[in-house]
Amino acid sequence: xxxxxxxxxxxWGDEGKGKIVDHLAQKYDYVCRFAxxxxxxxxxxxxxxxxxxxxxxxxVLNPKAINIVGNxxxxxxxxxxxxxxxxxxxxxxxYISDKAHLLLPYHALIDQARERLKGDRAIGTTGKGIGPAxxxxxxxxxxxxxxxxxxxxxxxxxxxxxxxNKPIFDAMGIEQLNADELLNELKSYKDALELLITDTTxxxxxxxxxxxxxxxxxxxxxxLDIDHGTYPYVTSSTTISAGxxxxxxxxxxxxxxxxxxxxxxxxxxxxxxxxxEDFGADGEYLRDKGHEYGTTTxxxxxxxxxxAVAMKHAVxxxxxxxxxxxxxxxxxxxxxxxxxIGYEIDGKEIDYVPYTLDSAKPIxxxxxxxxxxxxxxxxxxxxxxxxxxILELEKLCNAKIGIISTSPDRDDTIIxx
Numbered sequence: 275x276x277x278x279x280x281x282x283x284x285x286w287g288d289e290g291k292g293k294i295v296d297h298l299a300q301k302y303d304y305v306c307r308f309a310x311x312x313x314x315x316x317x318x319x320x321x322x323x324x325x326x327x328x329x330x331x332x333x334v335l336n337p338k339a340i341n342i343v344g345n346x347x348x349x350x351x352x353x354x355x356x357x358x359x360x361x362x363x364x365x366x367x368x369y370i371s372d373k374a375h376l377l378l379p380y381h382a383l384i385d386q387a388r389e390r391l392k393g394d395r396a397i398g399t400t401g402k403g404i405g406p407a408x409x410x411x412x413x414x415x416x417x418x419x420x421x422x423x424x425x426x427x428x429x430x431x432x433x434x435x436x437x438x439n440k441p442i443f444d445a446m447g448i449e450q451l452n453a454d455e456l457l458n459e460l461k462s463y464k465d466a467l468e469l470l471i472t473d474t475t476x477x478x479x480x481x482x483x484x485x486x487x488x489x490x491x492x493x494x495x496x497x498l499d500i501d502h503g504t505y506p507y508v509t510s511s512t513t514i515s516a517g518x519x520x521x522x523x524x525x526x527x528x529x530x531x532x533x534x535x536x537x538x539x540x541x542x543x544x545x546x547x548x549x550x551e552d553f554g555a556d557g558e559y560l561r562d563k564g565h566e567y568g569t570t571t572x573x574x575x576x577x578x579x580x581x582a583v584a585m586k587h588a589v590x591x592x593x594x595x596x597x598x599x600x601x602x603x604x605x606x607x608x609x610x611x612x613x614x615i616g617y618e619i620d621g622k623e624i625d626y627v628p629y630t631l632d633s634a635k636p637i638x639x640x641x642x643x644x645x646x647x648x649x650x651x652x653x654x655x656x657x658x659x660x661x662x663x664i665l666e667l668e669k670l671c672n673a674k675i676g677i678i679s680t681s682p683d684r685d686d687t688i689i690x691x
Contacts, residue, residue: 277530278306278478278488281598282515283495284588286542288568288575289535290600290679292316295332295491297684298533303486305333306342306478308521309511310493311377311407312353313400315568319682329354330368331491334361340481342474345373346511346521348407349419351463352379370467371474372420377407378432380448387446397507398544400568408510419471425460429453475523482528490518490529496588504631507546515592534594534673536585538602538663541575543568547631550614550638551578564604579612579638582670587627589673598677599667602660603648611663612638615670641666650680653688 281298283289296318299305312328319325320335329349333339343349349370358364381403388406389396399405410416415435421428433453436443440450481488492513497503499513511517515532519525539560542548551557557577560566566575588594605611616625616637623637644657653661656678668675678688 275528276482276485276488277528278304278482278490278518278524279531279533280490280515280518280529281533281535282492282592282594283513284534284536284585284592284594284597285495285540285581286497286548287314287493287495287509288541288543288566289495289537290598291491291535292318292327292332293600293679293682293684293687294533294535294598294677295489296320296335297687298489299333299336299339301487302333302336302339302489304340304342304478304481304488305331305336306344306474306488306490306522307331307347308344308490308492308518309346309513310509311348311402311404311511312350312357313402313404313509314493317682318684320684325360328357330357330361333489334364334368337363337367339367340477341368342477342522343368343370343374344474344478344522345371346517347371347374348377348404348411348511349374350377350403351419351422351467355463355466365469368470369472369474369477370419370470372418372471373473373475374419375407375411376417376419376421377403378417379403380436380451381406381410383448384443384446387448391446396545398546400544405510419467422460422464422467423471425457425464428460429457432456478522478524482524490522492517492521496591497584502591504546507544531596532592532594533677534589534592534597535600536580536588536597537564537600538580538605539564540578540581541566542578543573543575547634548576548578549584549617549631549634549636550581550612551576556608559608560604563607564601579614579636580667581614581636582667583614583616583625584627585667585671589671594673596676597668597671597673598679599664599675600679602656602664602678603680605643605660605663606645606647608643611641611643613641613667613670615639647680649683649686651686651688653678653690656688
């Protein structure tokens with residue numbers, strides 16, 4: 275049976291999935307996004323040009339690939355349409371599931387209001403409306419992309435939703451919608467997207483049955499998974515490999531190789547525990563050299579050392595067969611490099627991810643630093659210290675590191691057989 279390969283983030287998101295999907299997508303016929311919304315972003319640099327993708331699958335840069343936005347995604351039509359403007363050859367190459375849920379501007383207003391009301395207990399969301407959109411989906415009051423095909427009926431349903439929730443929205447400072455303005459907005463979405471909306475589950479099944487090469491991509495990272503991440507400081511979707519099944523409508527046995535993406539260090543955006551965070555000069559060095567600012571929000575990312583405990587956990591959780599290690603070159607110039615190999619919690623040392631990481635203190639192993647890994651395309655030509663670091667990470671994470679990125683450029687990538 276033909277199987278689809280899958281790419282998944284193994285840390286707290288922002289691992290560099292975009293470059294690897296773009297690199298691999300040149301070999302695939304289909305690239306399918308299965309979860310998340312436009313709160314996540316991929317930055318891809320190819321032929322000197324930079325693309326910021328949030329909803330459009332990274333395969334869009336391969337003119338031969340068909341790109342699928344699956345039912346597990348929450349789609350902001352406004353942002354999706356704007357993103358498509360970067361490309362002039364999408365006809366017949368981009369499709370949206372009619373079962374994906376709509377994320378509309380009022381979801382962002384709800385998101386921002388909730389964060390304000392939480393004060394110092396705020397999660398630190400992007401304020402894009404992801405949580406409220408998924409919340410509407412789960413409580414069965416949301417609206418799906420297929421409903422855009424009847425803007426009049428969708429407008430009536432949304433106005434009823436606002437009428438029911440008026441006391442709550444008034445308390446949150448959210449204004450009631452104008453029906454005529456809403457109808458015009460939804461009509462504009464229909465006009466722009468109507469030809470892209472389809473039953474993508476059938477399209478993926480047809481691709482599998484006809485032997486097409488298929489690549490599946492999610493968003494965010496394993497440690498932000500709604501069930502297995504650092505709850506409540508997580509995203510609102512299933513970010514792990516299992517989410518591809520429900521988010522696209524494919525069976526578990528249809529998944530082939532699982533490629534896990536991780537940085538050679540760690541970053542996190544927003545609030546929540548981050549045991550290996552570095553608050554000193556090294557953390558600043560990683561942020562500045564790695565250009566660690568959010569693709570979606572521009573927020574500075576929290577930076578720290580590679581967490582091998584969380585990585586081993588993520589490798590097992592996702593069934594990872596191959597790791598792509600990103601941004602190795604960012605570590606160039608550091609005298610010492612640390613790796614978290616355990617946690618200390620209430621005086622006890624553990625080597626696994628517990629129920630909560632709130633009070634976890636990192637236990638580090640130090641490595642000698644190196645220089646001049648940037649742009650290297652063969653493993654044997656890396657500095658010996660960098661080679662030793664990678665081989666030790668393989669042992670700590672219990673998975674092969676088969677892909678190593680040494681710059682943002684598509685071609686500066688080491689493939690280890």
